[in-house]
Amino acid sequence: MTQALAAAAQPAVNDHEHLTVSGVGKSFGKVRALRDVDLGVLRGTTTAIVGPSGSGKTTLLRIIAGFDAPDEGTVRLNGRVVADGRRLVPAHKRNIGFVAQDGALFPHLSVGGNVAFGLDRTRYRGAAADRRVVELLEMVALTAEHARRRPDQLSGGQQQRVALARALARDPELMLLDEPFSALDAGLRLSTRKAVAETLASQGVTTILVTHDQSEALSFADQVAIMRHGALAQVGAPFVVYTRPADLETARFLGEAVVLDAVLQGSLATCALGEIPVRLPPAQGAVKLMLRPEQVRIAGSGGIHGTITETDFFGPDVTVRILLDRRPGDDGAPQSITIRHWNAGLARVGAQVFLRIVGEGVAYPA
């Protein structure tokens, strides 16, 4: 093959991409853990890989790190192939940082000793190393005082931030985070996540976070990759994947969804909630229409109404199940929806309510 032909046979690689995963597959015996995964990550951005347990997230992260080799496909860092059928650049030559679920700090070393472990000893020695350790601890909102403690004398969130400081000590270009917040309780999880995101953004480190928590993925990342059964179901900006999921399963995975039978004509879907505009209609005729519950509001009056059949109180809001009244000419089965409302006093079982729809729906072929 001539050079020009060989170049044409290569998949297109975006020059701005820090990481490019193309057609990656991996099996463990009969288990197909990854199939035909394509993922591009721009330099300095944050990507979250989210999916249910066993969907292949960790396998993909380990292949990006260089801990495992793909069976097929290619991984490129800065346009350079680091893994394909023949070559495998090992993890320690990929200039990456890795933070595991449990932080994996060395219990026998002090906090400072843990961070210093990551330092390049040809660049940092003696007082320079001590100064760099404190600098790294300050990046993750800890101090020189913490450096003297043992890891077990810190809170869970502090330990995770030390693990991040240790990973940052290597000056990585790419940071891989494998569910690093999952062992923390809700409040600590939020504040640690924010602190970690801010540190990584300020250092301009390209970051990939693996999580099974949808809201964590949506709030942390510039780009969300949804993984299912070893394949990527959708990759896009958080707002896009949440408001325009590629399919119903992705819609339901990323959040609560109101799904109704509808008939689509042009870009208008007729369903038990009236006529709802649809962006980019995929088909005409019978479809499934998806709205997010926050798009359905309880109103003072209107043409759409129903009866509350069930409520569930959560504190800031209440989940309300509503049996929709049939609209004139509708002879289909009765349909119920579940939405949220802030006023628990208003949402009483048996109450009649009017509903108003905000924004557009998403239609899927029935």
Ligand SMILES: Nc1ncnc2c1ncn2[C@@H]1O[C@H](COP(=O)(O)OP(=O)(O)OP(=O)(O)O)[C@@H](O)[C@H]1O
């Ligand atoms: N070393 C291994 N040997 C055999 N099977 C494996 C191995 N590692 C992963 N698997 C299998 O590959 C599939 C994907 O696993 P993986 O750990 O990547 O999923 P995950 O999405 O990270 O799950 P979790 O959220 O539970 O960590 C699973 O079916 C798992 O059992």
